Amino acid sequence: EDQVTQSPEALRLQEGESSSLNCSYTVSGLRGLFWYRQDPGKGPEFLFTLYSAGEEKEKERLKATLTKKESFLHITAPKPEDSATYLCAASGGNTDKLIFGTGTRLQVFP
Amino acid sequence: EAQVTQNPRYLITVTGKKLTVTCSQNMNHEYMSWYRQDPGLGLRQIYYSMNVEVTDKGDVPEGYKVSRKEKRNFPLILESPSPNQTSLYFCASSLLHSNQPQHFGDGTRLSIL
Numbered sequence: 001e002d003q004v005t006q007s008p009e010a011l012r013l014q015e016g017e018s019s020s021l022n023c024s025y026t027v028s029g030l031r032g033l034f035w036y037r038q039d040p041g042k043g044p045e046f047l048f049t050l051y052s053a054g055e056e057k058e059k060e061r062l063k064a065t066l067t068k069k070e071s072f073l074h075i076t077a078p079k080p081e082d083s084a085t086y087l088c089a090a091s092g093g094n095t096d097k098l099i100f101g102t103g104t105r106l107q108v109f110p
Numbered sequence: 111e112a113q114v115t116q117n118p119r120y121l122i123t124v125t126g127k128k129l130t131v132t133c134s135q136n137m138n139h140e141y142m143s144w145y146r147q148d149p150g151l152g153l154r155q156i157y158y159s160m161n162v163e164v165t166d167k168g169d170v171p172e173g174y175k176v177s178r179k180e181k182r183n184f185p186l187i188l189e190s191p192s193p194n195q196t197s198l199y200f201c202a203s204s205l206l207h208s209n210q211p212q213h214f215g216d217g218t219r220l221s222i223l
Binding site: 031032034036041042043044045046049051087089091092095096097098099100101102103 | 114153155168208214216
């Protein structure tokens, strides 16, 4: 069964303390791995798409990487405004479904 | 402004009373989908549509119906709502397929008593 698992469920960081969020996936024939940011009361907002193992994408303090089994979202020197829930999703298999993980709730405090 | 618009944003209703949540996008996207978001379970896909008159089940389709008569609209229909359908619902669209970035609406919080 296709599945996406994120860890940790929650992460508290001090401002400037770098860390990584993990997304493990078991999706046959991966067509795309996505990262989204979700703020309270809002819909998810697109961050990155990764299509093949070894690919990396960067945006400000965020960097996403992809291997054949997992993806990481690295956060370098986070700021309080980076506090949000980060969602990972995968597309693959013989359908056009999109499967989401349960998210990592990140809190960055001053 | 490119956007996905859902209505209503909030709804409290009773068991068995049919309701429709509308979703409209102004980006000429082919792919549209509905999700529900529940604590501890994350976002789960209900139905998706790859084009007009083409719809497919996601992972949790039971108790829901959809239709895609026009490209821009993708309503979610609950013909006989039950309390276990109380949830936060999101509509999303992308240019062609699920392997492209999804644009999400701001959500509909649905409470069924």
